[in-house]
Amino acid sequence: MNKQNNLTLQRAISAMREDVAGADPEIQARFAVALHHLHAMLDELRLTDQQLYAIAGWLKQVADQDELIMLCDMMGLTMRALELSRTDTQATPQNVTGPFPKDGIPEGPNPCRLATDEEPGQRLELKGRVRDAETGRTVAQAQVVVWQPNQFGRYENEDDSQSEDNLRGKLRCNADGEFSVLTIRPGGYIIGREDTAIGLLMKQLGRNRERAPHIHYRVVHPGYRTLTSQVYFAGDPTNPVDCIFSTIEDHIVEVAAHPVHKGYQLVELDIAIEPETAR
Known part of the structure; x- marks a missing residue:
């Protein structure tokens, strides 16, 4: 045989x-x-x-x-596949895009206020800088697109209670490559449904369908490879059991009490983008 x-x-x-x-x-x-x-x-x-x-x-x-x-x-x-496509170990690794990006939203100011004052949840500032992965120099005017679910793990386009483009933003880094996003901490969520082919399979495999809380971002600048990645929060108990295995160490960030904004938490993010010439 x-x-x-x-x-x-x-x-x-x-x-x-x-x-x-x-x-x-x-x-x-x-x-x-x-x-x-x-x-x-x-x-x-x-x-x-x-x-x-x-x-x-x-x-x-x-x-x-x-x-x-x-x-x-x-x-x-x-x-x-993302691991295998990585060509520069100094650059921030790519992560899963997810089903809900909207690159066509209008560009706003930097700092970007992603959450309105009425948005419930723990206030958070995500700030950092974008730099060249080869030279370490900051990249001025890089475009950053950010999107996330609300504190209950719901994206605006799947939740009628949210306004259009809620918790989405687009901004430009300043001359020093710096950016700031004022938002709330997102909640985790369950992907898919339990009665679909994938949902039934995951149940049969003894698998959960849980995604750890995260914020998506995309960095675009001429002459550089577009970076699509995510931010996860250190200490979250769902990081080890994220059902698509995307909570890699390079994307888990520390959360601290904000030294300036009362009631806010602070996440600092260093993003290294790869020049096209390095590919």
């Missing part, structure tokens, strides 16, 4: 011809790697054709429920 499977694999690989119009050797090479791993999975699990087609049907269900990215996230594939 194993010999026959190996023969089938070799036939599948040999069927790819480089001399055919439209053939792409790079795609062929990558597909051959995928074939090796998929055949190895079939061998190890000893799947029948009916079981294989059941998996295909399940993947269609995942796609119909718009949860293919969530599948990549919960398997750790997204974070692993």
Whole structure:
């Protein structure tokens, strides 16, 4: 049986011809790697054709429920791909974009007041600077986009009780590469639903669907690779159990009492962006 499977694999690989119009050797090479791993999975699990087609049907269900990215996230594939794509160990690592970015919001002042006075929650200032990962010099006028859920873990576009673009902002760093965001500490939340294909799978696997509290940000500047990342808060008990494994050490920041603004907490963030020429 194993010999026959190996023969089938070799036939599948040999069927790819480089001399055919439209053939792409790079795609062929990558597909051959995928074939090796998929055949190895079939061998190890000893799947029948009916079981294989059941998996295909399940993947269609995942796609119909718009949860293919969530599948990549919960398997750790997204974070692993980001790790493999890292080209500069001095730059701030990329993190998962998430489903709710809005880059087209209007640019406002720096400091940026992300939360209104009426927004409930623990007040927080997120401030820091953007610098060049190679030279360490600050990057003036870098654009920073910030978005987050409210204290209950709800983003504005999934919560009718919030105003449009609530807890979202866009600002420019000053001449010294500094920025300041006045906001509230976000709450964690549960991703997806328990009755979808992914939700049922995670229950069967004994997995939670909890995301640790976090703030998203994106840094854009000409001549630099766009950075999309997140901030997590030191000491939060959900950091170790974040269901998409994105709470890496480089993105967990200390929280301190604010030395100036009464009732505020302070998070200081040093962001290093990678020059395009370094890629």
